[in-house]
Amino acid sequence: MYRVLYPLRTYLIISGNKEKANIMTADWVVPLSFKPFLLGVAISPKRFSHGLIEKYKEFVVAVPSVEMLKDVWIAGTRSGYEKLKEMNITFVDSKKVSTPSIAEALANIECKLINKIKTGDHDFFIGEVVNVSYDKEFFEKGKPNIKKKPLAHIGENEFVSFEEKIYKA
Amino acid sequence: MYRVLYPLRTYLIISGNKEKANIMTADWVVPLSFKPFLLGVAISPKRFSHGLIEKYKEFVVAVPSVEMLKDVWIAGTRSGYEKLKEMNITFVDSKKVSTPSIAEALANIECKLINKIKTGDHDFFIGEVVNVSYDKEFFEKGKPNIKKKPLAHIGENEFVSFEEKIYKA
Numbered sequence: 395m396y397r398v399l400y401p402l403r404t405y406l407i408i409s410g411n412k413e414k415a416n417i418m419t420a421d422w423v424v425p426l427s428f429k430p431f432l433l434g435v436a437i438s439p440k441r442f443s444h445g446l447i448e449k450y451k452e453f454v455v456a457v458p459s460v461e462m463l464k465d466v467w468i469a470g471t472r473s474g475y476e477k478l479k480e481m482n483i484t485f486v487d488s489k490k491v492s493t494p495s496i497a498e499a500l501a502n503i504e505c506k507l508i509n510k511i512k513t514g515d516h517d518f519f520i521g522e523v524v525n526v527s528y529d530k531e532f533f534e535k536g537k538p539n540i541k542k543k544p545l546a547h548i549g550e551n552e553f554v555s556f557e558e559k560i561y562k563a
Numbered sequence: 564m565y566r567v568l569y570p571l572r573t574y575l576i577i578s579g580n581k582e583k584a585n586i587m588t589a590d591w592v593v594p595l596s597f598k599p600f601l602l603g604v605a606i607s608p609k610r611f612s613h614g615l616i617e618k619y620k621e622f623v624v625a626v627p628s629v630e631m632l633k634d635v636w637i638a639g640t641r642s643g644y645e646k647l648k649e650m651n652i653t654f655v656d657s658k659k660v661s662t663p664s665i666a667e668a669l670a671n672i673e674c675k676l677i678n679k680i681k682t683g684d685h686d687f688f689i690g691e692v693v694n695v696s697y698d699k700e701f702f703e704k705g706k707p708n709i710k711k712k713p714l715a716h717i718g719e720n721e722f723v724s725f726e727e728k729i730y731k732a
Binding site: 395396397399400401402403405416421422423424425426427428429430431432433434436455457460463464466467500501503508511513514515516518520523526528533535536538540544545546548549551552553554555556557558559560561562563 | 564565566567568569570571572574584588591592593594596597598599600601602603605624626629632633635636663670672678680682683684685687689692693694697702705706707709713714715717718719720721722723724726727728729731732
Protein backbone atom coordinates (compact mmCIF):
# COMPACT_ATOMS: atom_id res chain seq x y z
CA MET A 395 0.00 0.00 0.00
CA TYR A 396 2.95 2.38 0.47
CA ARG A 397 3.08 2.71 -3.34
CA VAL A 398 -0.02 4.90 -3.17
CA LEU A 399 2.52 7.69 -2.44
CA TYR A 400 4.35 6.87 -5.68
CA PRO A 401 5.83 7.78 -8.14
CA LEU A 402 8.57 9.06 -5.85
CA ARG A 403 11.87 10.53 -6.89
CA THR A 404 14.76 8.08 -6.95
CA TYR A 405 18.21 9.03 -5.65
CA LEU A 406 21.56 7.33 -5.27
CA ILE A 407 23.09 7.15 -1.80
CA ILE A 408 26.87 6.97 -1.69
CA SER A 409 28.56 5.73 1.48
CA GLY A 410 32.11 4.88 2.52
CA ASN A 411 35.21 6.92 1.77
CA LYS A 412 37.63 7.78 -1.03
CA GLU A 413 39.36 4.40 -0.89
CA LYS A 414 36.18 2.33 -0.96
CA ALA A 415 32.67 3.58 -1.57
CA ASN A 416 29.32 1.90 -2.15
CA ILE A 417 26.14 3.04 -3.89
CA MET A 418 22.53 2.15 -3.20
CA THR A 419 19.26 3.42 -4.65
CA ALA A 420 16.73 5.12 -2.37
CA ASP A 421 13.25 6.51 -2.99
CA TRP A 422 12.71 7.40 0.66
CA VAL A 423 14.60 10.70 0.80
CA VAL A 424 13.09 13.94 2.14
CA PRO A 425 14.14 17.50 3.00
CA LEU A 426 13.62 18.21 6.71
CA SER A 427 14.71 21.80 7.39
CA PHE A 428 15.65 24.95 5.48
CA LYS A 429 18.11 26.36 7.99
CA PRO A 430 20.15 24.36 8.68
CA PHE A 431 19.51 22.42 5.47
CA LEU A 432 18.75 18.92 6.73
CA LEU A 433 17.53 15.87 4.87
CA GLY A 434 16.53 12.35 5.87
CA VAL A 435 16.97 8.95 4.22
CA ALA A 436 15.20 5.79 5.40
CA ILE A 437 17.46 2.75 5.00
CA SER A 438 16.87 -0.87 6.01
CA PRO A 439 19.41 -2.25 8.51
CA LYS A 440 19.81 -5.14 6.05
CA ARG A 441 21.48 -2.88 3.52
CA PHE A 442 25.26 -2.85 3.28
CA SER A 443 25.18 0.95 3.02
CA HIS A 444 23.48 1.15 6.43
CA GLY A 445 26.63 -0.03 8.20
CA LEU A 446 28.88 2.19 6.09
CA ILE A 447 26.92 5.32 6.97
CA GLU A 448 27.00 4.37 10.66
CA LYS A 449 30.76 3.86 10.41
CA TYR A 450 31.79 6.96 8.45
CA LYS A 451 28.97 9.27 9.61
CA GLU A 452 28.83 10.83 6.16
CA PHE A 453 26.93 10.16 2.96
CA VAL A 454 26.20 11.76 -0.38
CA VAL A 455 22.80 11.90 -2.07
CA ALA A 456 23.24 11.98 -5.85
CA VAL A 457 20.43 12.93 -8.24
CA PRO A 458 20.26 10.60 -11.27
CA SER A 459 18.59 11.28 -14.59
CA VAL A 460 16.87 8.82 -16.91
CA GLU A 461 20.25 8.35 -18.62
CA MET A 462 21.53 6.64 -15.46
CA LEU A 463 18.64 4.16 -15.32
CA LYS A 464 20.81 1.06 -15.74
CA ASP A 465 23.11 2.19 -12.92
CA VAL A 466 20.16 3.02 -10.68
CA TRP A 467 18.77 -0.46 -11.23
CA ILE A 468 22.06 -2.23 -10.50
CA ALA A 469 22.63 -0.08 -7.39
CA GLY A 470 19.12 -0.87 -6.14
CA THR A 471 19.01 -4.60 -6.74
CA ARG A 472 22.50 -5.85 -5.91
CA SER A 473 24.55 -5.66 -2.74
CA GLY A 474 28.25 -5.11 -2.13
CA TYR A 475 31.16 -3.54 -3.96
CA GLU A 476 31.17 -6.06 -6.84
CA LYS A 477 28.25 -4.35 -8.58
CA LEU A 478 30.31 -1.21 -9.09
CA LYS A 479 32.32 -2.96 -11.81
CA GLU A 480 29.18 -3.23 -13.93
CA MET A 481 28.13 0.36 -13.40
CA ASN A 482 29.13 3.28 -15.60
CA ILE A 483 29.72 5.82 -12.88
CA THR A 484 32.78 7.90 -12.14
CA PHE A 485 33.57 8.73 -8.54
CA VAL A 486 34.91 12.23 -7.98
CA ASP A 487 36.05 13.87 -4.76
CA SER A 488 33.36 15.64 -2.77
CA LYS A 489 34.19 19.05 -1.36
CA LYS A 490 33.29 18.76 2.33
CA VAL A 491 33.03 15.02 3.02
CA SER A 492 35.36 12.10 2.28
CA THR A 493 32.52 10.05 0.73
CA PRO A 494 32.82 10.57 -3.05
CA SER A 495 30.31 12.16 -5.40
CA ILE A 496 29.20 10.84 -8.82
CA ALA A 497 30.36 12.81 -11.87
CA GLU A 498 27.43 11.71 -14.06
CA ALA A 499 24.71 12.78 -11.57
CA LEU A 500 22.63 15.95 -12.01
CA ALA A 501 23.60 16.96 -8.47
CA ASN A 502 25.49 15.69 -5.43
CA ILE A 503 24.38 16.60 -1.93
CA GLU A 504 27.10 16.08 0.69
CA CYS A 505 25.81 15.24 4.17
CA LYS A 506 27.19 14.78 7.65
CA LEU A 507 25.14 12.37 9.77
CA ILE A 508 23.64 14.16 12.77
CA ASN A 509 21.01 11.67 13.97
CA LYS A 510 19.58 8.20 13.41
CA ILE A 511 16.06 7.21 14.43
CA LYS A 512 14.53 3.76 14.31
CA THR A 513 11.32 3.85 12.26
CA GLY A 514 9.72 0.42 12.04
CA ASP A 515 11.75 -1.87 9.77
CA HIS A 516 14.01 0.98 8.60
CA ASP A 517 16.38 3.44 10.23
CA PHE A 518 15.99 7.10 9.35
CA PHE A 519 19.34 8.80 8.88
CA ILE A 520 19.26 12.58 9.28
CA GLY A 521 22.06 14.47 7.58
CA GLU A 522 23.12 18.08 7.58
CA VAL A 523 23.93 19.21 4.07
CA VAL A 524 27.44 20.69 4.04
CA ASN A 525 27.87 21.14 0.29
CA VAL A 526 25.83 20.84 -2.90
CA SER A 527 27.37 20.55 -6.37
CA TYR A 528 25.26 20.39 -9.51
CA ASP A 529 25.09 20.40 -13.28
CA LYS A 530 24.39 24.00 -14.21
CA GLU A 531 22.01 22.88 -16.95
CA PHE A 532 19.93 21.03 -14.34
CA PHE A 533 19.78 23.58 -11.55
CA GLU A 534 19.41 27.17 -12.68
CA LYS A 535 18.32 30.18 -10.61
CA GLY A 536 17.36 27.94 -7.70
CA LYS A 537 15.08 25.76 -9.81
CA PRO A 538 15.41 22.26 -11.29
CA ASN A 539 15.22 21.92 -15.08
CA ILE A 540 12.92 19.00 -15.86
CA LYS A 541 14.30 18.81 -19.40
CA LYS A 542 17.33 17.11 -17.86
CA LYS A 543 14.96 14.25 -17.00
CA PRO A 544 15.30 13.62 -13.26
CA LEU A 545 14.17 10.10 -12.45
CA ALA A 546 11.16 8.91 -10.46
CA HIS A 547 10.18 5.38 -9.46
CA ILE A 548 6.75 3.87 -10.11
CA GLY A 549 7.49 0.45 -8.64
CA GLU A 550 9.45 -2.71 -9.47
CA ASN A 551 11.49 -2.06 -12.63
CA GLU A 552 9.33 0.82 -13.87
CA PHE A 553 10.59 4.39 -13.82
CA VAL A 554 9.31 7.66 -15.21
CA SER A 555 10.28 11.31 -15.64
CA PHE A 556 8.26 14.52 -15.81
CA GLU A 557 6.25 15.97 -18.64
CA GLU A 558 7.53 19.31 -19.88
CA LYS A 559 4.23 21.11 -19.41
CA ILE A 560 4.42 23.37 -16.37
CA TYR A 561 1.19 24.13 -14.51
CA LYS A 562 1.22 27.58 -12.91
CA ALA A 563 -1.00 28.05 -9.89
CA MET B 564 19.58 24.81 -2.34
CA TYR B 565 17.04 22.27 -1.04
CA ARG B 566 15.27 22.57 -4.40
CA VAL B 567 18.05 20.51 -5.97
CA LEU B 568 15.97 17.54 -4.68
CA TYR B 569 12.95 18.81 -6.62
CA PRO B 570 10.52 18.27 -8.30
CA LEU B 571 9.00 16.52 -5.29
CA ARG B 572 5.52 15.12 -5.02
CA THR B 573 2.98 17.43 -3.41
CA TYR B 574 0.42 16.15 -0.92
CA LEU B 575 -2.37 17.63 1.16
CA ILE B 576 -2.22 17.18 4.94
CA ILE B 577 -5.57 17.20 6.71
CA SER B 578 -5.66 17.83 10.45
CA GLY B 579 -8.37 18.36 13.06
CA ASN B 580 -11.57 16.36 13.40
CA LYS B 581 -14.99 15.87 11.83
CA GLU B 582 -16.36 19.11 13.26
CA LYS B 583 -13.46 21.30 12.15
CA ALA B 584 -10.61 20.31 9.89
CA ASN B 585 -7.78 22.18 8.21
CA ILE B 586 -5.73 21.46 5.09
CA MET B 587 -2.13 22.36 4.28
CA THR B 588 0.12 21.47 1.36
CA ALA B 589 3.32 19.51 2.00
CA ASP B 590 6.13 18.39 -0.30
CA TRP B 591 8.17 16.93 2.55
CA VAL B 592 6.41 13.58 2.94
CA VAL B 593 8.22 10.23 2.93
CA PRO B 594 7.51 6.53 3.57
CA LEU B 595 9.58 5.24 6.51
CA SER B 596 8.74 1.55 6.98
CA PHE B 597 6.96 -1.28 5.18
CA LYS B 598 5.79 -3.19 8.24
CA PRO B 599 4.33 -1.41 10.08
CA PHE B 600 3.58 1.06 7.28
CA LEU B 601 4.94 4.34 8.64
CA LEU B 602 5.34 7.70 6.97
CA GLY B 603 6.80 11.03 8.00
CA VAL B 604 5.82 14.65 7.30
CA ALA B 605 8.06 17.64 8.09
CA ILE B 606 5.97 20.62 9.22
CA SER B 607 7.07 24.03 10.46
CA PRO B 608 5.92 24.89 14.01
CA LYS B 609 4.62 28.14 12.48
CA ARG B 610 1.93 26.26 10.60
CA PHE B 611 -1.58 26.13 12.02
CA SER B 612 -1.77 22.41 11.13
CA HIS B 613 1.24 21.73 13.37
CA GLY B 614 -0.78 22.47 16.51
CA LEU B 615 -3.81 20.54 15.26
CA ILE B 616 -1.77 17.39 14.67
CA GLU B 617 -0.21 17.72 18.11
CA LYS B 618 -3.67 18.12 19.62
CA TYR B 619 -5.57 15.35 17.81
CA LYS B 620 -2.62 13.00 17.23
CA GLU B 621 -4.06 12.03 13.87
CA PHE B 622 -3.71 13.28 10.32
CA VAL B 623 -4.58 12.28 6.78
CA VAL B 624 -2.27 12.55 3.78
CA ALA B 625 -4.31 13.09 0.60
CA VAL B 626 -2.87 12.65 -2.90
CA PRO B 627 -3.94 15.45 -5.25
CA SER B 628 -3.90 15.40 -9.05
CA VAL B 629 -3.28 18.27 -11.44
CA GLU B 630 -7.04 18.89 -11.39
CA MET B 631 -6.74 20.00 -7.75
CA LEU B 632 -4.00 22.53 -8.48
CA LYS B 633 -6.00 25.56 -7.38
CA ASP B 634 -6.89 23.92 -4.06
CA VAL B 635 -3.31 22.83 -3.52
CA TRP B 636 -2.16 26.40 -4.03
CA ILE B 637 -4.72 27.90 -1.66
CA ALA B 638 -3.98 25.25 0.99
CA GLY B 639 -0.25 25.94 0.71
CA THR B 640 -0.26 29.73 0.72
CA ARG B 641 -2.97 30.71 3.19
CA SER B 642 -3.47 29.93 6.86
CA GLY B 643 -6.54 29.14 8.93
CA TYR B 644 -10.02 27.77 8.29
CA GLU B 645 -11.18 30.73 6.16
CA LYS B 646 -9.38 29.45 3.07
CA LEU B 647 -11.58 26.35 3.00
CA LYS B 648 -14.51 28.46 1.75
CA GLU B 649 -12.59 29.19 -1.45
CA MET B 650 -11.54 25.62 -2.03
CA ASN B 651 -13.51 23.05 -4.02
CA ILE B 652 -12.96 20.09 -1.79
CA THR B 653 -15.46 17.78 -0.14
CA PHE B 654 -14.64 16.32 3.27
CA VAL B 655 -15.73 12.74 3.76
CA ASP B 656 -15.42 10.54 6.83
CA SER B 657 -12.20 8.58 7.15
CA LYS B 658 -12.47 4.95 8.18
CA LYS B 659 -10.04 4.66 11.10
CA VAL B 660 -9.36 8.26 12.23
CA SER B 661 -11.67 11.16 13.06
CA THR B 662 -9.71 13.53 10.80
CA PRO B 663 -11.65 13.64 7.50
CA SER B 664 -10.47 12.56 4.05
CA ILE B 665 -10.92 14.47 0.76
CA ALA B 666 -13.35 12.99 -1.76
CA GLU B 667 -11.62 14.54 -4.79
CA ALA B 668 -8.16 13.18 -3.95
CA LEU B 669 -6.60 10.22 -5.76
CA ALA B 670 -5.96 8.60 -2.37
CA ASN B 671 -6.29 9.28 1.35
CA ILE B 672 -3.80 7.83 3.81
CA GLU B 673 -5.09 7.83 7.39
CA CYS B 674 -2.39 8.12 10.06
CA LYS B 675 -2.09 7.95 13.82
CA LEU B 676 0.77 10.05 15.19
CA ILE B 677 3.36 7.86 16.91
CA ASN B 678 6.33 10.20 17.24
CA LYS B 679 7.50 13.77 16.69
CA ILE B 680 11.15 14.70 16.22
CA LYS B 681 12.62 18.18 16.02
CA THR B 682 14.61 18.56 12.79
CA GLY B 683 16.08 22.05 12.48
CA ASP B 684 13.36 24.59 11.73
CA HIS B 685 10.71 21.89 11.20
CA ASP B 686 9.19 19.10 13.27
CA PHE B 687 9.02 15.66 11.72
CA PHE B 688 5.72 13.94 12.47
CA ILE B 689 5.83 10.16 12.18
CA GLY B 690 2.51 8.46 11.57
CA GLU B 691 1.42 4.86 11.45
CA VAL B 692 -0.89 4.29 8.50
CA VAL B 693 -4.11 2.71 9.75
CA ASN B 694 -6.14 2.88 6.54
CA VAL B 695 -5.70 3.76 2.88
CA SER B 696 -8.58 4.56 0.53
CA TYR B 697 -8.03 5.32 -3.16
CA ASP B 698 -9.53 5.94 -6.56
CA LYS B 699 -9.44 2.56 -8.29
CA GLU B 700 -8.44 4.21 -11.56
CA PHE B 701 -5.37 5.68 -9.85
CA PHE B 702 -4.12 2.71 -7.86
CA GLU B 703 -4.41 -0.61 -9.63
CA LYS B 704 -2.65 -3.87 -8.78
CA GLY B 705 -0.44 -2.12 -6.25
CA LYS B 706 0.77 0.47 -8.75
CA PRO B 707 -0.02 4.16 -9.32
CA ASN B 708 -1.49 5.11 -12.71
CA ILE B 709 0.35 8.21 -13.91
CA LYS B 710 -2.42 8.94 -16.42
CA LYS B 711 -4.41 10.23 -13.45
CA LYS B 712 -1.79 13.00 -13.24
CA PRO B 713 -0.45 12.99 -9.68
CA LEU B 714 1.05 16.38 -8.87
CA ALA B 715 4.66 17.33 -8.21
CA HIS B 716 6.12 20.68 -7.18
CA ILE B 717 8.98 22.40 -9.00
CA GLY B 718 9.07 25.50 -6.79
CA GLU B 719 7.08 28.68 -6.16
CA ASN B 720 3.84 28.48 -8.17
CA GLU B 721 5.14 25.92 -10.69
CA PHE B 722 3.89 22.36 -10.70
CA VAL B 723 4.31 19.41 -13.03
CA SER B 724 3.12 15.85 -13.58
CA PHE B 725 4.74 12.80 -15.14
CA GLU B 726 5.26 11.91 -18.77
CA GLU B 727 3.44 8.76 -19.85
CA LYS B 728 6.54 7.05 -21.18
CA ILE B 729 7.61 4.30 -18.78
CA TYR B 730 11.30 3.37 -18.67
CA LYS B 731 11.83 -0.28 -17.82
CA ALA B 732 15.13 -1.16 -16.19
